[in-house]
Amino acid sequence: MSVSIKIGLGLDGKLMMPHPAQAGLIVGGPSKVLAWLEAQLGLAVPDTGFTKRMLQYLACLKEVDSTSRFYHESLLVDPLGVARQILQWRDHLYLAAWDGGQLPHVSPRLTDIEAVEKLARDRVAFNEGQRVFRVIEALEVISLDIELEVCDPVTSFPAVWQRLLNYLEPHYQPFYAEIPAKSDSDLGRLQTALRSETSDAVQLEGDGSLILIRAPSRACSAEWLAHAIAEKLTAQSGQSIGLLCDGPADAVDLALKQVGVPQLAVGQASALRPVFQVLSLALELLWEPLNPQYLLAFLAHPVGPLPVRLRRPLAELVANEPGIGGEVWDACIEKMIESEIAKCDISEKVAGVEGKIRDQLAFWLMNERYSNSEGAPLEIVKERVRAISTWMGGYRQVLSQKSESEAEIELIxxxxxxxxxxxxxxxxxxxxxxxxxxxxxxxxxxNEVRGDGFTRPDVWPELSANLPTIDYAKDPACCISNQDLLVWWGMDAPHQPQHTGWNRSERAELCASGVEIDDVGETISWHANSWLRPLFAARSLLCLVIHDDAESKHPVLDLIKSRVRCIPEYDLQTLIQSTDEMENFPLAVTLRDQTALCLPSRTRIWQLPEGQLIPRRERESFSSLESFLLGPYQWVLRYPARLKTGALLEISDDNRLKGNLAHALFEAFFSRPEHAALHSLLLSDVREWSRSALNDLIATRGTVLLLPGRMAERERFIEDSTEALVALVQHLQAGDVVSVQLESEQDGTFTGGKLAGVLDMITTRRDGREAVIDLKWAGAKYRRESLREGTCLQLAIYAQLRLQDSGRMPDVGYFVISSRELLMFDSDYFPQAESIRPENNEGLLQIWQRLETTWKQRRQQLDRGMIEVNVSGTEPLGAFQLDENALTVPDTFESFNEFVALVGWEAEA
Known part of the structure; x- marks a missing residue:
């Protein structure tokens, strides 16, 4: 039986054409046709991926390597990159009809490639050019009954393909030899103008056969496109529909699914789905310095070789203290082990459970790390890959017991x-x-192994017995059949042809040897002609969709605008918002009337329903009291309503991290017995100890500062923290301090009930006087103002807690680490500190009294169901006016407000 083959460049993808009804017809690109010819001629079809071929070629490069080779220095630095590039050059030479024999001995590159080829021809799996040569040789012995039609000029194919095609005596039949649209339509005028050799622009009449849509994004246009297709299909108009999804098209499938239209599976295969990420993340943990971003991603990943009950607590810890090791890390592990042991019903299992957990953590997280320059042992890398494979096998076995997990099983x-x-x-x-x-x-x-990923097993083309099919393509070159309606969705930046890499003199040398390198101009010309195929595929209506967020626009758009004038252009957002404009639109969709909902405006008062009361909390702290007194709405939302930010974890990498590290430094310093005798400490010894301790802290709790590009920041942080510790020791020595206590938990009471707090530092002088020092990383200006204005509520609360515990009122102040400033509240406790007296001359007891008075008045407001929302865009109300004995409450309290979206929206100007 004779077989008809239609071959064209660029036709190896999904073709925009109905499924061929007759047997013996093959339509496709070189790859598809080559595979069929090999099967018919009994030639073994190669099943070797590019990665394997690249490594085979790398071995040949190394064996031939010497200091005289052009690739020698690069091979030492990036062997895989070099092997990939030179292999691509070699493959291109074979497509240019090189048979692997002698090349001109003028260019060093060609000389070296020929030397390598003496090994590679027998050791490296066949490339496309070698496979074509093999088919030509087989056809000299075996004849096939083939009718060959080429859709592109034979000269546009690579040289070795030209030999094969000419051997099969092809018939050239270009696409769209005739103009399919009516000549008196806008679409017909465009198609005629594109075929015309004149450059005069043609005036369009706006008959709706050619339209341009400008959309803000792919997500927006995909939703409109899905509704438009759905209405066209359900109308049963008998029109054929073609859809060219140029570029990322996952949004189209999602939108079609939402409107109940069979999905087309036009989305690109993803190389970054969870199970494929596990290997990359696990291997990133081999390197020094440890990147906490990869560590957090590995621990917080949806799947992984460590059980989620072990990963999640560690992920939360790493988010706050990026690193591995240290007391906090060890304490977290011990807590997890205790929790797992508590679940054991048999005492004999306890040791096994603990050992298994420690072994898992040691293998995946506490492993030895290696520098990039020296590299990791291959056996260690292979061990980790095999371990992930073993885990995946077990994971797949578990999922196989769930009938709804077939797609995930296939993915694994x-x-x-x-x-x-x-x-x-x-x-x-x-x-x-x-x-x-x-x-x-x-x-x-x-990346080479993963490539572009695998086809998604949970997304496949669908059909409906009640609806016509949609012919779609992902590349303009694949638009090879006429469609009544054709939508080019994503007429944005095109895929540009790659440069072959050969310079002018090398091309001349190769040409003289019979190696016909593709002409760059012809390649660009073919691409330009292939971009025109969608324009000639449309019969009745051509819709071009471009996106404002694209990096650039397709050059064909400029060509169209140079050949026709007044192309109808529509703004998609305007269409969607206007029923009148949508009705006159050629691809109109039905806009359903929606009742306009206004966003709630900001109001100064929230009034609870009658009888709805908010009870008191059993225990308060400074942070909760501050919001209760100064911004009641935040207290209500955070505590009684129990609203909190989402569980999405993010590495701490700001002043909070630096403050935590500095706190840990101070705590470690003053907890050491040898540092108890403060007056005998030498400042030089303090500096030396601090630098050493900070290096350890950063390695275990702040590894983000070890990443490339952070050296200057890391050294500045070490310098600031070290000098801050030295300055603090100087203040302690000058104040005759004999005892320092850090992170002291204090319990007390106030008029509203129980009160608790953790005091950063309590110092005791030789005369018995105490001081409470709150450590802050930055913000000296703000702290100084709070002392001057008498609004230092935190210090007043801590002083009261200490008074209730010891019976003595302590001195209080702030130590700002980054600026090394000790700011005291009207105190001579530290001779070298800055003492700040409040402008109103009130002391800590007066501030405390005002605090309790304010709490009572705020409590009365809550008991009446009234909650003040003191945010910008609102005006103070008399109902919330506090008397002269209360604290001065700011008109707005919204710094660090995590509920900004819940308090309403300001009216637009």
Whole structure:
């Protein structure tokens, strides 16, 4: 039986054409046709991925390498990158009809590539050009009954393909030899103008056959497109519909699914789904310095080799204290082990449970780390890959028991094949006498193995018995059948052809040797012509959709605007918001009337329903009291309503992290017995100890400061913290302090009930006087003002707690670490500190009394169901006016407000 083959460049993707009804018809690009020819000729079809071929070629490069080779220096730095690039050059030479023989001995690159080829021709799996040569040789012995039609000029194919096509005696039939649209329509005028050799622009009449839509984003236009397609399909108009999804198209599938239209599966395969990320994240934990972002991602990942009950607590810890090790880390692990042991019903299992947890944590998290320059041992890397493969096998077995997890099971199977290919690649490197691999090389290897990812098993093209089908394509070159309606969705930045890499003299040398390198101009010309195919595929209506958030626009758009004038252009947002404009739109969708909902405006008072009361809390602290007194709405939302920010974890990498590290430094310093004798301490010894301790703290609790590019910041932090500790010791020595207590928990009472707090530092002088010092990383100006204005509520609360505990009122103040300033509240406790007297001459007891008075009045307001919302955009109300004995409450209290979206919206100007 004769077989008809229609071949064209760029036709290896999804084709915009109905499924061929007759047998013996093959339509596709070079890859599809080559695979069919090999099968018919009995030639084994190669099943070797590019990564394996690249590593095979790398071995050849190394064997031939010497200091005279053009790639020698680069090979030492980036062996995988070099192998990839030169292999691509080699593959291109074979497509240019090189047979692997002698090349011109003028260019060093060509000379070296020829030397390497003497090994590679027998050791590296076939490339496309070699496979074509093999088919040509087979056709000289075996004849096939083929009718070959080429859709592009034979000269536009690579040279080796030209030989094969000419051997099969092709018939050239270009796409769209005739103009499909009516000549008196806008679409027909455009198609005629594009075929015309004149450059005069044609005036359009706006008949709706050619439209341009400008949308703000793909997500917005995809929703409109889905509704438009749904209405066209349900109308049963008999029109064929073609959809060209150029670029990322996952939003289209999602939108079609939402409107009940069969999805097309036009979304691109993703290489970054969770099971595929596990390997990359696990391997990133091998490197020094440890990147806490990867550590957090590994611990907070949806799936992973560590049980989620172990990963989640550690993830929360790492988010606040990025690093591994230290007392806090060890305490967290011990707590997890105790929790797991408590679940054991048999005492004999206790030791096994504890040992298993420690072994898991040691293997995945507490492992030895390696520098990028020296690399990690290949055996260590392979051990980790095998461990992930074992975990995936168990994970897959568990999911196989759930009938609803078929897609996920298939996904894990694909990921396991990815792991096996990765192990095979590592084995190949080991066979090349490579014992270590650097971080960059390993990342490149993983990316090569992963490629563009796998086809999603949970997304597939769907059909409906009641609806016509939609022909779609992902590349303009694949628009090879006429459609009544064609939508080019995403007419944005095009895929540009890649430069071959050969310079002018090399091209001349190769041409003289019969190696016909593709002409760059012809390649660009073919791409430009392929971009025109969608324009000639439309019969009745062509809709072009562009997006404002795209990096650039398609050059065909400029071509269209140069050939026609007054192309109808629509703004999608305006269309959606206007029923009148949508009715006159060629691709109109039904806009449902929606009652306009106004966003709630900001109001100064929230009034609770009659009889609805907010009870008192059993215990308050400074942070809760501050919001209760100064911003009641925040207290209500945070505590009685129990609202809090989401559980999305994020690495702490700001002043909060630096403050925590400095707190830990101070606590470690003053907790050491040898530092108890403050007056005997030498400042030089304090500096030396501080720098050493900070290096350890950063390594375990602040590893973000060890990342590349953070050296200056890290050294500045070490300098600031060290000098702050030295300055604090100087103040303590000058104040004749003999005892320092840090992180002291204090309990007390106030008029509203129980009160608790943690005091950063309590110092005791030789004469018995005490001081409470609150440590702050920054904000000296704000703290100074709070002391001057008598609004230092935190110090007043801590002083009262200490008074209730010891019977003595302590001196109080702030120590600002970054600026090394000790600010005291009207005190001579530290001779060298800055003493600030309140402008109203009130002391801590008066501030405390005002605090309790304010609490009573706020409590009375709550008992009447009234909550003050003192935010910007509102005016103070007399109902919340506090008397002269209360604190001075600011008109607005919204600093660090996490409830800004819940208090209403200000009216637009």
């Amino acid at each position: 199977g694909q990921a396991q094949s990815h792991l096996w290919e990765c192990l095979e690649a590592l084995d190949q490197l080991e066979q090349q006498n490579l014992s270590h691999i650097g971080a960059n090389d390993l990342r490149r290897l993983i």
